[in-house]
Amino acid sequence: MAAGALHRSIRTIQLHGGSNDSASTKEFGNSSLKFISKGFTVDVKFLSDRSHSFSHCKMHVIRAISSHASVVDPILSTSHVTTNFNQNTSIESSLILIRHGESMWNEKNLFTGSVDVPLTKRGIEEAIEAGKRISSIPVNMIYTSALIRAQMTAMLAMTQHRQKKIPIIMHDESIQAKEWSQIFSEETIQQSIPVITAWQLNERMYGKLQGLNKEETVVKYGKEKVHEWRRSFDSPPPNGESLEMCSQRAVAYFKENIEPQLQNGRNIMVAAHGNSLRSIIMYLEKLTSQEVTNLELSTGVPLLYIYKHGEFLKRGSPVGPTEYGVYAYTRNLALYRQKLDEMVQ
Numbered sequence: 259m260a261a262g263a264l265h266r267s268i269r270t271i272q273l274h275g276g277s278n279d280s281a282s283t284k285e286f287g288n289s290s291l292k293f294i295s296k297g298f299t300v301d302v303k304f305l306s307d308r309s310h311s312f313s314h315c316k317m318h319v320i321r322a323i324s325s326h327a328s329v330v331d332p333i334l335s336t337s338h339v340t341t342n343f344n345q346n347t348s349i350e351s352s353l354i355l356i357r358h359g360e361s362m363w364n365e366k367n368l369f370t371g372s373v374d375v376p377l378t379k380r381g382i383e384e385a386i387e388a389g390k391r392i393s394s395i396p397v398n399m400i401y402t403s404a405l406i407r408a409q410m411t412a413m414l415a416m417t418q419h420r421q422k423k424i425p426i427i428m429h430d431e432s433i434q435a436k437e438w439s440q441i442f443s444e445e446t447i448q449q450s451i452p453v454i455t456a457w458q459l460n461e462r463m464y465g466k467l468q469g470l471n472k473e474e475t476v477v478k479y480g481k482e483k484v485h486e487w488r489r490s491f492d493s494p495p496p497n498g499e500s501l502e503m504c505s506q507r508a509v510a511y512f513k514e515n516i517e518p519q520l521q522n523g524r525n526i527m528v529a530a531h532g533n534s535l536r537s538i539i540m541y542l543e544k545l546t547s548q549e550v551t552n553l554e555l556s557t558g559v560p561l562l563y564i565y566k567h568g569e570f571l572k573r574g575s576p577v578g579p580t581e582y583g584v585y586a587y588t589r590n591l592a593l594y595r596q597k598l599d600e601m602v603q
């Protein structure tokens with residue numbers, strides 16, 4: 259569609275922030291579209307005029323913004339696109355937490371911690387089942403730990419998602435890695451979901467217990483001592499991390515990197531580990547150090563929270579027999595699922 263036609267079908271665009279700090283407004287429509295990337299926050303409003311497809315408008319606006327913004331990370335800039343169909347001014351975002359599926363050392367009942375082991379066949383099946391449970395919940399960005407069992411779980415789960423978007427691990431370990439992994443098609447970018455890997459989300463480091471059999475460790479040190487190492491908040495295993503030490507990196511990372519995305523309306527999935535997620539859930543649900551001792555997470559079972567007005571609301575039990583029974587859908591989530599249903603028809 260010609261750019262001129264685009265302008266007729268869109269009412270307002272606010273470009274502010276970013277390196278140039280320039281603000282420019284053009285005539286745009288009234289369905290809302292929000293871009294945030296590299297310091298640019300762009301509020302784009304489209305006419306309800308359906309003669310121009312929404313995605314075409316979006317693509318032209320992305321191109322217009324990309325040319326305007328000196329450095330725009332293509333996937334992140336589009337993954338920030340949140341369409342607020344129902345014009346609801348209060349932002350509501352969904353947060354999915356999922357512990358990795360069964361790993362090969364879970365199967366052998368070995369302490370794993372920071373050792374990087376893959377999923378078992380059963381763990382793969384768990385990840386796929388988890389994907390079915392969350393298949394109608396929006397995901398704009400994915401965060402995983404740096405360990406393969408969490409990354410496999412996220413990727414396998416997303417094979418079941420009805421968005422049909424493709425998760426792509428963002429490589430920024432060097433300038434070359436970032437340059438060599440660039441994508442040069444707007445359409446392909448639109449069909450991608452950025453996956454950010456962070457060591458801060460890794461499982462707690464289990465020190466001298468890593469590789470030991472859990473039952474043998476109980477025989478050697480006693481049931482009480484091992485339970486204290488495994489589930490207490492402030493007792494570290496020998497040369498390892500306590501849950502408190504783990505939370506100092508995992509929760510800090512969550513607050514600094516993930517919560518701002520939720521505040522901007524982006525829907526997030528976090529695939530991580532039993533203890534790194536226990537520390538994050540302790541923060542989300544304001545658990546005491548006593549309460550978190552009783553918190554256990556099953557492998558490969560997704561949890562759903564809704565982020566709204568700065569609060570995290572737990573939505574339903576993940577052990578429900580069906581997808582509908584698993585999560586108490588909010589109005590926005592039900593609308594989102596309805597749009598997916600309509601797209602299929």
Ligand SMILES: O=C(O)[C@@H](CO)OP(=O)(O)O
Pocket residue numbers: 364368369370371372461464488532533
């Ligand atoms: O061994 C580990 O890394 C963890 C999670 O599998 O074990 P635990 O559940 O005992 O904390």
